[in-house]
Amino acid sequence: MDISRIRALRGPNLWSRHTSIEAIVTCSEAEQDIARISGFEQRFRTLFPEIASLQLAGHKAAVPLAHVLQLAALGLQTQAGCPVTFSRIKSTLEPGVYQVVVEYSEESVGRKAFALAEQLCQAALHNTGFDLAAALAELRELDEDERLGPSTGSIVQAAVARGIPFRRLTRGSLVQFGWGSKQRRIQAAETDRSGAIAEMIAQDKELTKKLLDAAGVPVPNGRPVTSAEDAWAALCEIAAPVVVKPLDGNQGKGVTVNIVSREDLDRAYVAASEISSEILVERFIPGSDFRLLVVGDRVVAAARREPPQVIGDGVHSVRELVEQVNKDPRRGVGHATSLTRISFDEIALACLEAQDLRADSVPDKGTRVQLRNNANLSTGGSATDVTDDVHPELAASAVAAAQMIGLDVCGVDVVCDSVLHSLQEQGGGIIEVNAAPGLRMHLQPSFGKGRAVGEAIISTMFTHGETGRIPLVTVAGTNGKTTTVRLIAHILGCNGLRVGMTNSDGVYIEGKRIDTGDCSGPKSARNVLLHPDVDAAVLETARGGVLREGLAFDICDVAVVTNIGMGDHLGLNYISTVEDLAVVKRVVVQNVAPHGTAVLNAADPMCVQMADACPGSVTFFARDRYHPVIATRRAQGHRVVYVADDHIVAAHKTDEHRIPLSSIPLTRNGTIGFQIENAMAVVAATWALKVEWETIHAGLASFINDAQTAPGRFNFFDYRGASVIADYGHNPDAIHALVPAIESIPASKRVVVISGAGDRRDADIIRQTEILGDVFDEIILYQDQCQRGRENGEVLALLRRGLADAKRAKHIDEITGEFLAIDTALARLKAGDLCLVLIDQVDEALAHIAKRMAGG
Numbered sequence: 001m002d003i004s005r006i007r008a009l010r011g012p013n014l015w016s017r018h019t020s021i022e023a024i025v026t027c028s029e030a031e032q033d034i035a036r037i038s039g040f041e042q043r044f045r046t047l048f049p050e051i052a053s054l055q056l057a058g059h060k061a062a063v064p065l066a067h068v069l070q071l072a073a074l075g076l077q078t079q080a081g082c083p084v085t086f087s088r089i090k091s092t093l094e095p096g097v098y099q100v101v102v103e104y105s106e107e108s109v110g111r112k113a114f115a116l117a118e119q120l121c122q123a124a125l126h127n128t129g130f131d132l133a134a135a136l137a138e139l140r141e142l143d144e145d146e147r148l149g150p151s152t153g154s155i156v157q158a159a160v161a162r163g164i165p166f167r168r169l170t171r172g173s174l175v176q177f178g179w180g181s182k183q184r185r186i187q188a189a190e191t192d193r194s195g196a197i198a199e200m201i202a203q204d205k206e207l208t209k210k211l212l213d214a215a216g217v218p219v220p221n222g223r224p225v226t227s228a229e230d231a232w233a234a235l236c237e238i239a240a241p242v243v244v245k246p247l248d249g250n251q252g253k254g255v256t257v258n259i260v261s262r263e264d265l266d267r268a269y270v271a272a273s274e275i276s277s278e279i280l281v282e283r284f285i286p287g288s289d290f291r292l293l294v295v296g297d298r299v300v301a302a303a304r305r306e307p308p309q310v311i312g313d314g315v316h317s318v319r320e321l322v323e324q325v326n327k328d329p330r331r332g333v334g335h336a337t338s339l340t341r342i343s344f345d346e347i348a349l350a351c352l353e354a355q356d357l358r359a360d361s362v363p364d365k366g367t368r369v370q371l372r373n374n375a376n377l378s379t380g381g382s383a384t385d386v387t388d389d390v391h392p393e394l395a396a397s398a399v400a401a402a403q404m405i406g407l408d409v410c411g412v413d414v415v416c417d418s419v420l421h422s423l424q425e426q427g428g429g430i431i432e433v434n435a436a437p438g439l440r441m442h443l444q445p446s447f448g449k450g451r452a453v454g455e456a457i458i459s460t461m462f463t464h465g466e467t468g469r470i471p472l473v474t475v476a477g478t479n480g481k482t483t484t485v486r487l488i489a490h491i492l493g494c495n496g497l498r499v500g501m502t503n504s505d506g507v508y509i510e511g512k513r514i515d516t517g518d519c520s521g522p523k524s525a526r527n528v529l530l531h532p533d534v535d536a537a538v539l540e541t542a543r544g545g546v547l548r549e550g551l552a553f554d555i556c557d558v559a560v561v562t563n564i565g566m567g568d569h570l571g572l573n574y575i576s577t578v579e580d581l582a583v584v585k586r587v588v589v590q591n592v593a594p595h596g597t598a599v600l601n602a603a604d605p606m607c608v609q610m611a612d613a614c615p616g617s618v619t620f621f622a623r624d625r626y627h628p629v630i631a632t633r634r635a636q637g638h639r640v641v642y643v644a645d646d647h648i649v650a651a652h653k654t655d656e657h658r659i660p661l662s663s664i665p666l667t668r669n670g671t672i673g674f675q676i677e678n679a680m681a682v683v684a685a686t687w688a689l690k691v692e693w694e695t696i697h698a699g700l701a702s703f704i705n706d707a708q709t710a711p712g713r714f715n716f717f718d719y720r721g722a723s724v725i726a727d728y729g730h731n732p733d734a735i736h737a738l739v740p741a742i743e744s745i746p747a748s749k750r751v752v753v754i755s756g757a758g759d760r761r762d763a764d765i766i767r768q769t770e771i772l773g774d775v776f777d778e779i780i781l782y783q784d785q786c787q788r789g790r791e792n793g794e795v796l797a798l799l800r801r802g803l804a805d806a807k808r809a810k811h812i813d814e815i816t817g818e819f820l821a822i823d824t825a826l827a828r829l830k831a832g833d834l835c836l837v838l839i840d841q842v843d844e845a846l847a848h849i850a851k852r853m854a855g856g
Contacts (some may be wrong), residue, residue: 001065001125002026003118008107011522011592013550018086018103021110023072025066033062037125044068044124048132051075060598064089065121065802066098072117073102073110082109090668092574099574106146109139123318144332148173151189151439154454162458164468178468179553180500180534184461189409190436191461198406199435203248205280208405208433215404217397217430220415222282228269232262234281235318241284243431244268246276257373258284267350285429289375291383292390292412293442293453293461294402296460301442301451302387302419308342308380310373312363318352319344319359322371331380331446339446341378358639383441385448386419393422401430409457411437471497471536471689472529472553476585477562477601478736480678481520481540483705483713484562487666487682489538490709491699495691497535500528502534504540504728505711505842509533516843521545527553543584543708547573551591558685559588559614560599563744564606571620578674582606592616597688599681602629602640619688621680623673625649639687641680646670647667648680650687657693659683664700671744675705714741715855719765721831723747726849730757731839732767738836739775745846747834752776753825754853755783755818756799758790765795768804771807776836778828779814782821784840819848826852 005024013020018203034040045051051071067089074087086103104110116135123130148156152173157158158167159177167176173188185192190199191583201207208327209219222238224247225231235242244265244694245255253277254269272279293301310321322342325331331339342348344359348371352358355369363369375381378537394414402410416428423429442451462468471492475485482503493511501508502524507515509531520542528537529552541551564582575581589598589610598614601607602622608629611618621641622630634640639652661670664679679700685697707715723745729738756765772779781799783792796814803809815821818840825835839845 001028001031001069001121003114005116006111007548007551008104008106008110009101011550011552011791012554012587014546014587015088015101016086016103017554017591018084019105019107019110019550020086020101020103020642021107021247023069023100023114025069025098025100027098028066029096031065032096034065035066036829037065038657040124043127043669044121047120047124047130048075050079064091064096064098065125066100066579068124069114069117069121070100070102073100073113076116076120076135076139077102077104077109080109080113080136080143082106082113082139087347095578095824099382106143107141108146112142113139119743133711134395142587146171148175149188151437154439154443155186155189155457156454158452158454161455162462162652163469164458164462165467165469167300176530177458178470179472179529180470180537181468181498181532182468182470183530183532184468186457189439189457191408191457191703192409193461194435195406201405202407202410202433202435203328203518205245205247205432205750209282211404211432212401212433212508216231217401217404218423219287220429222280225269225279225281228266231265231279231281233257233270235265236284238281241286242281243284244279244281246272246278246515247278247280253379255374258286262759263355271347271350282431285427285431287415287417287426287428290386290414290416290419291437291441292395292398292414293406293437293439293451294398294410294412295453295456296408297399297403299387299390299398300452300456301385302390303441303445303448304386304419304807304817304834305375305377306382306384306446307375308348310363311708312365312367312369312373314362314365317360317362318357319837320371321363322348339382339440340378340380344371347372349559356403365510377438377441379706382446385442385445385451387442387451390419391422393424395767397423397430399647400432405433407433407435408460410434421590426766438541470534472556473536473538473558473560473685473689474541474556474588475539475551475553475562475681476543476546476558476566476588477560478581478731479729479737480562480587481542482728483666483675483678483710484539484685485538486710486713487678487699487703488560488685490703491539491682491686491691491696492536492689494699494702495695498533499538500531500534501538502528502540503717504542518542522552524548529553534727541588543575543581544573546584546587547575551587553591555591555593555596556588557593557596558599558688559592560681560685561585561589561607561610562758563601563604563733565731582609586613589614593740597685599684599688601677601681602627602633608822617688617753621677621684623676623680625723639684641684641687643676643680648676648683648779650683659697659700663697664703666700666703666705668716668741674741675714707846711846714738715846717849719826719829719835719853722824722829722833722835724835724837724853725840726837726846728842731760732764732771735768735771739771742775742834745834746832747777748830748832749778749834750776750834751778751780751825751828751835752838753780753782753821753835754780754799755821755840756795757840758784758795762798765798769799769802770805773803776809778811778813778825779803779806779809780815780821780825782815782818818845822848823852 007022009020070089077084084103088101090099177184212219241258243257254272289305326341331341398412411434413432442453475481485503489499492499502519504518504520506513507519520540522545525539590613596616598618602620619639623643625642625644630640639655650657667675695835715726717724
């Protein structure tokens with residue numbers, strides 16, 4: 001078994017909406033049916049007993065080893081605790097070659113699971129060992145490292161429940177919600193509205209106290225100290241038990257409480273000094289430790305925190321009791337689990353010493369042994385939910401503290417006897433405020449019910465009904481995508497929106513190109529959705545990106561499919577038929593939002609079949625108003641767009657809106673059929689987005705199809721009285737569409753300059769010149785700069801074959817170099833002639849043509 005390619009499908013894709021790993025797996029003849037491999041299934045089940053419920057044998061059809069790999073990759077993740085359920089295998093046209101697809105929740109975990117599954121299969125094949133426990137432990141550890149922690153995860157889950165899209169910007173906890181100008185970001189439980197100054201203040205405990213005191217919020221008195229001697233002086237000034245802590249610490253690190261002796265003070269000073277060079281000594285407030293979570297202008301959760309402790313049983317030592325407590329599956333290392341393991345370190349030993357205990361002491365039954373003086377969960381503490389008990393005045397003090405510091409999400413640490421009374425009534429105080437507070441104690445408290453704090457945070461970032469989404473249009477198909485994208489973006493710009501656009505020429509923000517090249521894939525689309533100045537996105541979605549990585553978005557408002565042409569990319573990536581290609585293009589339709597619209601070409605049977613896959617509504621377009629699909633849909637009361645009496649007509653039930661073709665320069669007064677179809681698709685798409693008809697009219701009328709606005713899309717030049725047209729037509733369907741437009745333009749002589757893309761099938765390259773040979777008088781063949789895997793001269797020979805039976809072409813030349821071919825054609829033109837240049841290097845070729853035009 002050989003795995004030749006592994007891809008991560010990071011969005012909705014050909015197989016499902018799940019993020020998945022896709023692999024190309026080749027099996028030998030014997031491996032194409034595991035029943036023919038003696039003892040394999042039994043060995044495999046022995047190595048991986050948990051897969052016993054899955055049926056491997058007993059099928060009527062042969063079960064290939066690739067299928068076992070699929071089950072193993074999914075099963076290993078499932079056993080490691082990953083929330084995955086989807087997998088699939090599909091045989092290709094190549095014997096023994098399969099596409100294996102397995103869902104993942106974290107990409108690195110999915111990739112590792114595939115690698116381990118392959119090892120497992122090989123071990124079963126060759127009767128060697130496989131350490132299942134170690135494999136699962138490795139996957140669990142990797143998953144814990146990669147997945148979002150509980151705090152960030154709860155906020156993301158709340159966003160998903162609201163339909164708000166999210167994207168992790170780092171491997172850590174920096175997450176973006178929403179798209180474009182509607183986006184918001186968080187880092188753990190800190191939002192983008194939490195200013196750096198507020199965070200700095202929260203880290204400075206002395207400054208925090210001053211500000212809270214100024215706001216009338218009860219705080220313990222105390223001051224910073226510079227040495228152990230100064231700390232002792234501060235204790236004497238306060239004349240009460242004190243707390244020693246780092247001035248800018250967090251998570252309870254270096255904090256020691258209830259200090260009364262010089263010996264304890266010195267030890268506490270050393271512990272705090274290991275965390276920070278600046279130390280604070282303040283009055284110790286007796287009572288319990290509470291954490292109040294303030295979100296916006298209210299307390300949304302509260303918990304009483306207990307320091308890490310064990311209860312004696314009269315049998316086991318303190319160390320053994322800690323080991324027993326740490327076996328609780330809820331306790332882990334770090335923040336990934338609801339509780340943290342108790343650390344048995346020097347601080348714990350010092351705390352034991354203060355209780356006249358050692359690590360090997362055996363406490364009496366029922367004796368409470370404390371391992372820390374602070375109650376932070378990060379040091380092994382526990383929490384009890386007390387949200388429903390918080391006194392309104394105490395809550396008001398917590399909110400005032402958060403607002404005084406300037407934090408919209410704030411953890412307020414309170415020490416008092418009970419949250420049932422105000423702080424003033426019981427002599428309690430706020431000892432600390434925290435930016436980016438941990439949410440674990442509120443989500444999964446040790447005792448009491450969890451609180452929906454993630455939802456509370458999301459609700460402050462997005463008001464009711466807001467999803468952070470911007471209008472998103474995606475355009476797929478074989479031909480016409482780029483022109484359609486550009487025209488939709490132009491109309492949305494006329495509607496006052498700042499538009500981000502991707503197409504095969506680049507990435508554009510408000511009409512300015514910020515990236516060049518073919519940008520019709522998911523990476524460029526994600527970049528547009530990341531841009532803060534984008535109010536609407538119009539994305540060209542090519543076949544390659546869908547196959548390679550999936551979509552860059554979860555759902556779209558409008559999906560346009562212009563057509564499904566023959567001969568475009570067939571034979572690549574196991575897309576061997578037009579039906580296969582249609583399935584790929586259909587992915588955008590399958591991921592239309594329920595409130596959204598698919599715009600489909602009624603004259604293309606493959607597009608028509610996509611309608612059943614659309615979760616939203618469907619608008620069909622076709623030039624023929626009497627086309628059966630158009631006529632039927634209109635009779636049923638659905639939206640349709642067609643041409644009648646030299647107008648584009650948008651009809652719905654009994655309503656019609658008409659746009660004269662003469663007012664749409666793109667169509668050259670209605671003479672260019674494929675541009676009419678592009679315009680109809682644009683009308684349907686902008687209609688679906690509820691753009692006013694006046695704006696649609698204005699946008700159609702002001703869109704000029706020149707080399708600057710739509711490079712390589714039927715760009716028209718006048719050269720010494722001859723007509724020169726530059727177009728990026730690169731497949732038989734595009735050539736078919738160009739021919740009627742060319743024939744509608746009077747010409748004494750017609751010349752075409754053409755090459756062929758080497759990654760197309762032989763038949764498709766030949767077919768292009770078969771079409772052109774019956775329309776043009778002279779044909780100049782040139783060899784592309786990049787042959788895409790072909791030998792020199794191979795493409796030219798195929799193009800020549802297409803001209804063998806040409807009915808019109810009488811003069812054929814072969815030239816090496818695109819620019820030289822263009823120059824040769826231009827040199828032959830006379831007034832009244834026409835030249836079609838099918839360009840390869842779009843920007844460079846257009847620049848070359850423009851230079852020749854300027855030179856006269």
